[in-house]
Amino acid sequence: MTRHSGNAGERRVRRFLRAFAADPVEALLYIPEELSKKSEHPVEYRVDEDWEARLHSALGAPWPCPEAARAAELWSTVAEELHRDGLAFGRHTYGFYSDADQALTRAVWCTVVHLRPEVVVETGVARGTTSRAVLEAMERNGCGHLWSIDLPNPFERGVQRQTGAAVPESCRARWTYVEGSSRRRLPQLLRRLGRVDLFVHDSLHTARNTRFEMDRVGRALAPHGVMLVDDISTHQGFSEWARAEAPAAELICPSDDGEGLFGFVRT
Numbered sequence: 044m045t046r047h048s049g050n051a052g053e054r055r056v057r058r059f060l061r062a063f064a065a066d067p068v069e070a071l072l073y074i075p076e077e078l079s080k081k082s083e084h085p086v087e088y089r090v091d092e093d094w095e096a097r098l099h100s101a102l103g104a105p106w107p108c109p110e111a112a113r114a115a116e117l118w119s120t121v122a123e124e125l126h127r128d129g130l131a132f133g134r135h136t137y138g139f140y141s142d143a144d145q146a147l148t149r150a151v152w153c154t155v156v157h158l159r160p161e162v163v164v165e166t167g168v169a170r171g172t173t174s175r176a177v178l179e180a181m182e183r184n185g186c187g188h189l190w191s192i193d194l195p196n197p198f199e200r201g202v203q204r205q206t207g208a209a210v211p212e213s214c215r216a217r218w219t220y221v222e223g224s225s226r227r228r229l230p231q232l233l234r235r236l237g238r239v240d241l242f243v244h245d246s247l248h249t250a251r252n253t254r255f256e257m258d259r260v261g262r263a264l265a266p267h268g269v270m271l272v273d274d275i276s277t278h279q280g281f282s283e284w285a286r287a288e289a290p291a292a293e294l295i296c297p298s299d300d301g302e303g304l305f306g307f308v309r310t
């Protein structure tokens with residue numbers, strides 16, 4: 044038992060040293076995130092089982108919505124294309140991170156189609172399911188641009204070459220990929236953009252990082268702007284932000300596989 048955890052500890056140290064050698068700044072920025080997990084606690088939310096109807100109501104769109112079926116089709120297409128290219132897809136397959144599940148993909152698609160945002164910022168790309176959903180929905184709208192901030196998994200270098208694999212060249216005209224952690228890249232991007240219509244958080248799901256991103260983007264969010272925040276139940280970041288900011292609409296949405304929750308807020 045002791046020997047086993049010692050090995051796990053050694054593996055973590057080796058992974059950290061490799062990450063440090065590749066990018067010392069990003070590796071050092073990870074330390075406070077790791078330490079902050081000690082003060083995290085899971086949150087018991089009251090889940091909005093009818094979240095899709097309520098999300099559409101918050102966006103002023105009718106429900107049932109034919110667009111939800113298009114999003115489901117897109118998710119299956121992404122799964123098939125990645126499979127065809129010999130890549131994995133699903134929970135914990137991009138190192139310890141997961142590809143977006145179907146429910147989050149529907150929420151992203153329908154929010155873009157109904158909100159018609161000009162400026163979308165997301166954090167966390169991995170293979171790029173949510174990026175693809177935003178970009179294809181924007182193409183349908185004929186407007187908008189997506190800025191995606193992403194630090195390719197620093198501890199599992201083998202998956203880095205898969206970053207953005209779900210986003211074909213034909214979808215990239217409206218896309219700017221910004222490499223680096225949100226801690227480093229988000230403040231300067233927000234200063235440059237001035238305003239955000241839609242924000243999708245799907246990067247490092249610590250309370251500290253989620254709260255940092257929501258606080259920063261919250262100050263730049265357009266009136267009636269939307270944030271979609273993945274993986275909110277394992278820490279208190281989303282709930283504390285919502286309590287402090289009291290957004291006009293707040294929804295707690297279950298993933299289709301029942302493994303996680305994501306939040307929707309509209310200011």
Ligand SMILES: C[S@@+](CC[C@H](N)C(=O)[O-])C[C@H]1O[C@@H](n2cnc3c(N)ncnc32)[C@H](O)[C@@H]1O
Pocket residue numbers: 137140141142143166167168169170171172173174192193194195196197223224225226245246247252
């Ligand atoms: C959950 S995955 C993203 C899933 C993706 N949105 C999708 O649709 O499948 C998290 C991604 O965020 C990246 N990441 C981790 N820490 C980050 C940070 N501090 N800032 C930005 N990206 C980060 C991970 O390497 C990974 O690419």
